[in-house]
Amino acid sequence: xxxxxxxNNFKLNYxxxxxxxxxxxxxxxxxxxxxxxxxxxLRDKQTPSGYTLDDVIQTGVDNPGHPFIMTVGCVAGDxxxxxxxxxxxxxxxxxxxxxxxxxxxxxxxxxxxxxKGGDDLDPxxxxxxxxxxxxxxxxxxxxxxxxRGERRAIEKLAVEALTSLDGEFKGKYYPLKxxxxxxxxxLISDHFLFDKPVSPLLTCxxxxxxxxxxxxxxxxxxxxxxVWVNEEDHLRVISMQKGGNMRxxxxxxxxxxQKIEEIFKKHNHGFMWNEHLGYILxxxxxxxxxxxxxxxxxxxxxxxxxxxxxxxTRLRLQKRxxxxxxxxxxxxxxxxxxxxxxxxxxxxxVQLVVDGVxxxxxxxxxxxxxxxxxxxxxxxx
Amino acid sequence: xxxxxxxxxSSKRNVGILSLVxxxxxxxxxxxxxxxxAGEPLRRRYPASAEYPDLRKHNNCMASSLTPAIYxxxxxxxxxxxYTLDQAIQTGVDNPGHPFIKTVGLVAGDxxxxxxxxxxxxxxxxxxxxxxxxxxxxxxxxxxxxxxxxGVFDExxxxxxxxxxxxxxxxxxxxxxxxxxxxREVERVVVDALSGLKEDLTGKYYSLxxxxxxxxxxLIDDHFLFDKPVSPLLTCxxxxxxxxxxxxxxxxxxxxxxxxxxxxxxxxxxxxxxxxxxxxxFERFCRGLKEVERLIQERGWEFMWNERLGYILxxxxxxxxxxxxxxxxxxxxxxxxxxxxxxxDNLRLQKRxxxxxxxxxxxxxxxxxxxxxxxxSxxxxxxxxIDGVNYLIECEKRLExxxxxxxxxPIKQFK
Numbered sequence: 111x112x113x114x115x116x117x118n119n120f121k122l123n124y125x126x127x128x129x130x131x132x133x134x135x136x137x138x139x140x141x142x143x144x145x146x147x148x149x150x151x152l153r154d155k156q157t158p159s160g161y162t163l164d165d166v167i168q169t170g171v172d173n174p175g176h177p178f179i180m181t182v183g184c185v186a187g188d189x190x191x192x193x194x195x196x197x198x199x200x201x202x203x204x205x206x207x208x209x210x211x212x213x214x215x216x217x218x219x220x221x222x223x224x225x226k227g228g229d230d231l232d233p234x235x236x237x238x239x240x241x242x243x244x245x246x247x248x249x250x251x252x253x254x255x256x257x258r259g260e261r262r263a264i265e266k267l268a269v270e271a272l273t274s275l276d277g278e279f280k281g282k283y284y285p286l287k288x289x290x291x292x293x294x295x296x297l298i299s300d301h302f303l304f305d306k307p308v309s310p311l312l313t314c315x316x317x318x319x320x321x322x323x324x325x326x327x328x329x330x331x332x333x334x335x336x337v338w339v340n341e342e343d344h345l346r347v348i349s350m351q352k353g354g355n356m357r358x359x360x361x362x363x364x365x366x367x368q369k370i371e372e373i374f375k376k377h378n379h380g381f382m383w384n385e386h387l388g389y390i391l392x393x394x395x396x397x398x399x400x401x402x403x404x405x406x407x408x409x410x411x412x413x414x415x416x417x418x419x420x421x422x423t424r425l426r427l428q429k430r431x432x433x434x435x436x437x438x439x440x441x442x443x444x445x446x447x448x449x450x451x452x453x454x455x456x457x458x459x460v461q462l463v464v465d466g467v468x469x470x471x472x473x474x475x476x477x478x479x480x481x482x483x484x485x486x487x488x489x490x491x
Numbered sequence: 492x493x494x495x496x497x498x499x500x501s502s503k504r505n506v507g508i509l510s511l512v513x514x515x516x517x518x519x520x521x522x523x524x525x526x527x528x529a530g531e532p533l534r535r536r537y538p539a540s541a542e543y544p545d546l547r548k549h550n551n552c553m554a555s556s557l558t559p560a561i562y563x564x565x566x567x568x569x570x571x572x573x574y575t576l577d578q579a580i581q582t583g584v585d586n587p588g589h590p591f592i593k594t595v596g597l598v599a600g601d602x603x604x605x606x607x608x609x610x611x612x613x614x615x616x617x618x619x620x621x622x623x624x625x626x627x628x629x630x631x632x633x634x635x636x637x638x639x640x641x642g643v644f645d646e647x648x649x650x651x652x653x654x655x656x657x658x659x660x661x662x663x664x665x666x667x668x669x670x671x672x673x674x675r676e677v678e679r680v681v682v683d684a685l686s687g688l689k690e691d692l693t694g695k696y697y698s699l700x701x702x703x704x705x706x707x708x709x710l711i712d713d714h715f716l717f718d719k720p721v722s723p724l725l726t727c728x729x730x731x732x733x734x735x736x737x738x739x740x741x742x743x744x745x746x747x748x749x750x751x752x753x754x755x756x757x758x759x760x761x762x763x764x765x766x767x768x769x770x771x772x773f774e775r776f777c778r779g780l781k782e783v784e785r786l787i788q789e790r791g792w793e794f795m796w797n798e799r800l801g802y803i804l805x806x807x808x809x810x811x812x813x814x815x816x817x818x819x820x821x822x823x824x825x826x827x828x829x830x831x832x833x834x835x836d837n838l839r840l841q842k843r844x845x846x847x848x849x850x851x852x853x854x855x856x857x858x859x860x861x862x863x864x865x866x867x868s869x870x871x872x873x874x875x876x877i878d879g880v881n882y883l884i885e886c887e888k889r890l891e892x893x894x895x896x897x898x899x900x901p902i903k904q905f906k
Contacts, residue, residue, distance in 0.1 A: 120572045124672035131671060132700065132736050164670075171733050257577070258544060259537030287545070313726065320584050323545050 118154070118162045126150045129164075131171045138183030139202045139394075140170035148198055157194050159251045161187030166195055169254075169315035182206060182395050185315045187255030189248065189382045189390050203387075203394055207452040216388035216398050219455035222357075222364040228464040231354025231405065235471045237443065240350035241363045241403040241460065244343035244391045246382040247374060252392045253317045253342060258324070261340050265324040268339045271373040272328045279366055281330035283339075286322035302327055304341050317342055317392070334359075335366050343391050343400075345370075356405065356467075360460050388452060397452045403460045404447025405467055406432055411477035412470055413442060417487060421473075424490045425466035426450055446470070462491060539563035542577075544584045551596030552807075553583035556614040570607050574600030574668045579608055582728035595619055595808050598728045600668030602661065602795045602803050616800070616807050620865040621904060623811075630801035630811050633868035634777040642770030642877045648884045649767035649818045650856065654776045654873065656813040657756035657804045659795040660787070665805045666730040666755060674737035677757045684786035685741050685750065692779055694743035696752075699735035715740055717754050730755055730805070747772075748779050756804050756813075769818065769880075773873050801865060811865025816876045819845055822883060823855030824890040830898050834886070837901040838879035839863055859883065866904065875902070 121129060130149050133141040144167065152163045170183025184202065186192055192199055200212045231239070246252060247267065250260050269283045284293055297303035306321045307313055329336040338346040347370070349363035374380055382390035388398040412418055413429075422429060430445040431437030439445075446467055448459040473483045543562050546554040557580065565576045583596025597615065599605055605612055613625050623630075644652070659665060660680055663673045682696045697706050710716035719734045720726055742749040751759040760783070762776035784794060795803035801811035825831055826842075835842055843858040844850030852858075859880055861872045886896040 118573075121670045121672070124670065128672035128675065129670060131733060168732065172731070257537065257542055259541035262541065263537070314732075318585070319581060319727075320544065 118156055118160075118164075121164070122154055126153070129153070131167070133171070135174050136170070136183070137175040137177060138170050138173070138181045139205050140167050140183030140198070141175070142205065143201045144198060152195055152197060155194050157188050157190040159188050159190070159255065161191055161194075161251070161255050163195060163198070165255065166191060166198070169311055172314040173311055181311060182393055184394065185254045185317075185392050186252055186390070186394070188251040189246070191252075192387060192390065199394060203397065203452070206395055207398070208450070210453050212386070214453065215385050216452055217455040217458075218383070218388055218399070219457040220364040220367060221457065222361040224457040225357060225360055225460055225464070227468075228357035228360065228460070229355050231356060231464070231467055232471050233353045235408045235474060236354035236467065237406040237408065238350065238352050239354060239356040239359045239405050240348065241356075241359055241401065242346060242348040243363075243367070243400040243402070243456075244389070244396055245345045245347060245367070245370075245400075246390050246392070247344045247379050248382050249379050250344065252344070253340065254315045254392060258320050261320070261324040264344050265326065265339050267374070267377060267379060268337070268345060269326075269328070271370055271377075272337060274373060275330075275366075275369060278332060278362070279330050279335060279369065281328055281335070283326055283328040285324075285326040287325075289326075297327060300329075300333055302329060302333075302336055304338055307342070312342060315392075335362055337370075342393070343396070354405065356403070356460065356464050360403070364456070395451065399451055399454075399456045399459055401451065401456050401459050402447045403463045404430075404445050405463070406443055407446055407467060407471065408441075408443050409446075409470060409474050410442030412474045412483075413439070413444060415473075415477065415483070417483075421470070421487060422446075424488050425469070426462050426491050427466045539566050542566060544580070546584070548587050549583070549596070550588040550590060551583050551586070551594045552615045552618050553580050553596030553611070554588070555618060556611055561610050565608055565610060568607050570601050570603040572601050572603070572664050572668065574604055574664070576608055576611070578668065578729075579604060580611075582724055585727040586724055594724060595806055597807065598667045598730075598805050599665055599803070599807070601664045602659070604665075605800060605803065612807060616810065616865070619808055620811070621863070623866040625799045628866065629798050630865055631868040631871075632796070632801060632812070633870040634780060635870060636770070636774040636777040638870045639770050639773055639873060639877065641881070642768070642773065642873070644767030644769060644818065644820075644877075644880060645884055646767045648822070648887060649820045649880065651763065651765050651819045652767060652769040652772045653761065653763035653818070654769075654773055654814065654816040655759060655761040656776075656780070656815075656869075657759050657802070657809055658780070658783075658813075659757045659803050659805075661793050661795045663757070665757065666753065667728045667805060671733050671736060674733070674753050678737045678739065678752050680787060680790065680792055681750070681752055681758055681783075682739070682741065683790065684783055684792075687786045687789075688743070688779070688782060691745055691775070692743050692748055692782065694741055694748070696739055696741040698739040700738075702739075710740060713742075713746060715742060715746075715749055717751055720755070725755060728805075748775060750783075755806070756809070767818070769816070769873070769877055773816070773869075777869070809864060811863075812867070812869045812872055813864060814869050814872055815860045815864075816873045817843075817858050817860030818876070818880055819856055820859055820880060820883065821854075821856050822859075822887050825883060825887045825896075826852065826855055826857060828886075828890065828896070830896070833898050834883070834896075835859070835879075837899050838882060839875055839902055839904070840879045840883075863904065 126146055126149055130146050156162045165187055166184045169185055175181050204210050247264055250264050272283060307318045325340045327338055334351050336348040347367055349359050351359055371381055389400045391400050426449050427446055428449040431439045432443050432445055448463050450459055473486055476483050539562055543559050569575050578600055580597045582598055588594050616625050617623060660677055663677050720731045738753045740751055747764050749761040760780060762772050764772055802813050804813050839862045840859050841862045844852045845856055845858055861876050882899060889896050
């Protein structure tokens with residue numbers, strides 16, 4: 111429940127023209143879709159928890175965006191936001207997720223055995239493999255909107271669920287508020303610790319409120335399965351390891367997620383999911399699977415090839431620097447991951463990563479030998 | 492004005508007039524009105540104890556005063572516009588503070604915040620304003636610049652003189668809470684009034700959304716342009732929302748009278764000039780303020796003000812006069828003297844670097860200004876600065892001649 115505009119009825123004393131944001135210099139999905147008609151239609155609505163249209167769009171109003179990078183420009187405050195503000199969110203979802211229609215159905219498939227191969231990516235090139243997703247817990251509002259009481263209840267429930275795991279998933283929770291200096295150092299060295307968000311995309315949406323209250327990190331003893339609590343989503347679930355065995359990473363991902371989901375269901379707080387949008391998360395860009403499966407891979411030659419971008423696009427992959435989103439690559443090492451989230455299943459998306467990275471490593475080897483790769487360039491997937 | 496708008500506004504103006512007439516009557520009226528017209532009770536799914544913020548690592552005025560009992564009492568209340576306690580304290584929760592610097596840790600979303608959340612705000616005000624008790628004391632307002640004595644400094648020491656304050660437009664929410672329409676209304680009301688200023692106060696408005704590159708560069712060179720707030724103290728309170736919509740800068744052609752619109756307050760009013768003629772700076776300040784007030788009153792508006800708290804501004808630290816009168820003054824010897832801080836304290840002055848709050852001094856030049864805001868009038872505070880700076884200059888001169896200086900006796904507060 112961010113600021114000012116919370117008591118929506120007061121605002122209705124002003125005309126639409128008086129309240130409509132100035133989006134003339136903006137370049138984000140929200141600004142492309144929102145017009146005075148939609149604003150007029152939705153401005154007097156609110157979700158059962160009191161989230162309003164102005165709350166949804168505040169981050170997009172405050173962050174005009176960039177001519178080259180198209181951000182989403184809106185967030186959900188709760189599960190119902192996607193229903194109540196459908197008229198705004200459906201076109202944004204369609205724009206962001208390759209034409210996904212309001213009538214489309216999303217397939218969920220967390221059966222790791224359906225993945226073909228993926229255990230033989232060349233470790234001389236593939237340095238590490240990782241799969242992440244997010245999960246929202248039904249019955250609670252989302253990070254832009256939740257109160258301290260709610261956030262603490264989410265943490266409590268998450269910790270109960272996670273600490274009951276055993277076997278390869280046996281682990282420990284480190285609350286941000288009370289971790290020791292030694293624990294903090296260790297989590298930083300392991301590259302596990304997340305920071306208070308500084309990106310205005312997140313802070314303008316109210317996600318950093320009350321930091322670090324009820325935020326924390328859980329990981330298993332093996333340090334291969336990690337859960338962030340109350341960062342940008344209720345839960346961010348990460349499976350990772352060094353080397354190229356994406357199959358194993360995905361297996362652990364699926365098994366771990368399903369174990370966690372069972373426990374939440376027993377507490378009558380399953381995950382937010384529906385058959386149209388798949389898993390419901392804070393940012394519309396993460397709907398569907400919310401999955402980003404990727405590798406850190408050495409592609410010094412391929413990355414400088416003129417057709418690199420086209421190859422990525424055809425393989426339905428995206429590149430990032432090794433620091434994650436909005437970073438540059440270092441030493442020819444790229445973070446390569448799936449571009450899609452909604453409209454294809456977890457297995458489909460990880461399959462694309464596995465097949466695509468395998469192909470790109472073959473191309474890199476060819477280029478090393480001075481051979482051409484034109485014959486290997488794939489058709490659009 | 493739109494008819495529905497007039498309706499809301501006239502009810503708010505009535506409240507304002509009552510406040511001027513009688514403090515306790517107004518407070519009673521306001522409290523009664525809050526009870527009747529406040530927004531729907533908040534849907535609280537958790538008890539207050541589950542929502543109470545963790546303030547154990549915090550060092551700000553809000554954290555010092557917000558007990559679980561006060562939180563429980565106020566957490567379900569809202570001002571007539573719907574502003575809540577959680578919104579008011581958010582900035583203090585998000586910014587734990589510093590062991591040496593005690594920030595206020597809360598803001599007002601509207602005029603009524605100071606009434607609805609009085610149980611928290613009164614002790615915060617008391618702590619921040621050195622014992623001023625809003626429940627029992629009255630704040631004097633005095634903008635009669637002719638009362639100032641000897642307000643022209645030795646220009647071998649004083650490089651520039653400046654007086655600033657803020658003003659809020661009654662009936663419109665403050666920057667942490669205002670809607671886009673309200674913010675634009677503030678801009679319209681103020682710009683319209685300023686266009687009526689004449690003679691040495693004639694000037695022009697530069698909207699942040701519409702200014703040209705050239706205008707922007709000129710304003711930067713003049714040191715007039717304000718930036719989008721980056722301090723988390725302000726951003727966590729929601730003051731940077733919708734930037735730069737509804738924001739702008741007005742200044743007179745002579746560049747000696749300047750108004751910021753919709754930055755941290757509805758308006759910040761600044762009178763300044765090079766050199767040491769503080770008397771003239773203050774005279775223009777008072778004249779300009781009174782003229783702007785007359786112009787907005789002609790159009791049916793007024794400033795937020797009451798007897799207990801003086802001029803109402805966003806941050807409780809700026810209540811009363813909201814006034815900071817200061818000079819840039821060369822004190823290379825005095826500033827190195829170990830007694831410097833004590834001298835300033837006793838004179839009720841504070842030092843800042845020449846970049847303003849939270850900056851360091853450069854080349855022995857300091858920004859020296861009044862410490863107090865509430866409980867003394869504008870005339871009293873400016874006189875305090877004049878007398879104090881004159882004393883500091885005397886000390887510097889004595890040190891130049893190798894003579895000793897004396898720490899003055901502390902001056903009384905709340906004259």
